[in-house]
Amino acid sequence: MTTNGNRTPLIAGNWKMNLDHLQAIAFVQKLAWNLTEAKHDFGSVEVAVFPPFTDLRSVQTLVSADKLPLAFGAQDVSEHVSGAYTGEISAAFLAQLECRYVIIGHSERRTLHGETDEQVAAKVAAALEHNIAPIICVGETAEDLEKHGPSAVPVAQLRAALANVSGAADFVVAYEPVWAIGSGQAATPEQAEQVAAALRAVLVELLGDDVAAKTRILYGGSVKSGNIAGFMREPNVDGALVGGASLDINEFASISRYKQHVGL
Numbered sequence: 189m190t191t192n193g194n195r196t197p198l199i200a201g202n203w204k205m206n207l208d209h210l211q212a213i214a215f216v217q218k219l220a221w222n223l224t225e226a227k228h229d230f231g232s233v234e235v236a237v238f239p240p241f242t243d244l245r246s247v248q249t250l251v252s253a254d255k256l257p258l259a260f261g262a263q264d265v266s267e268h269v270s271g272a273y274t275g276e277i278s279a280a281f282l283a284q285l286e287c288r289y290v291i292i293g294h295s296e297r298r299t300l301h302g303e304t305d306e307q308v309a310a311k312v313a314a315a316l317e318h319n320i321a322p323i324i325c326v327g328e329t330a331e332d333l334e335k336h337g338p339s340a341v342p343v344a345q346l347r348a349a350l351a352n353v354s355g356a357a358d359f360v361v362a363y364e365p366v367w368a369i370g371s372g373q374a375a376t377p378e379q380a381e382q383v384a385a386a387l388r389a390v391l392v393e394l395l396g397d398d399v400a401a402k403t404r405i406l407y408g409g410s411v412k413s414g415n416i417a418g419f420m421r422e423p424n425v426d427g428a429l430v431g432g433a434s435l436d437i438n439e440f441a442s443i444s445r446y447k448q449h450v451g452l
Contacts (some may be wrong), residue, residue, distance in 0.1 A: 198427035200443045201434025211241035221254045222441040229413035230257040261289030279318040292327040305348035313352040323360040330367040339386035362429040368409030379419040380407040384424035413442035
């Protein structure tokens, strides 16, 4: 396996609009037990869950009280700090809930809610202002891929998202080809690596070698236990943003434990 330097792999489970707060409590308890029983090294591979907003307080209380070695975060954040923005959730609120991460610019937000690159950049800045690490999602549709070729759209989206970011910022990048999400047909490891390498080159150009070397780049799109090892063998892929498979405790635990069950 090619070394990824000092970047700790991150396996992130995006629950989307699934599981209420009671179901979230049961899920987190079982996931932590499953991984602990399997002697998962949380320092070697970080595991994080991203429940709906209504679950976050319950997850925070459980993780804190039981000292569970799981990270958690939110699925979105407002670009505004406070004010008359009905339905919006401020980064200040997420910080009070001890969220380590927040997903920003997910393809479903871009396509279903019309989020622009400028809004994504503003949300990234809002998260960083409150010491929450944004997971910046970038990716292309099948039409984008055919028209512009690989990496062009993700690279442009990342450039826009980093408009207000300095070299000291702590963030994660997630490449999620829209054509692969939920299709059951993931990108190949070679395709993921090609785009991840292009994204890292943007980091070098905009923020320097040190930031590029430490920033984790995830792949997301029909990730499962049967294909995770291929992605993790690539030098510029540092983890996965997992969708549907993250709702199955055994499958998500198996993805998280890729090092053990495939001998990496």
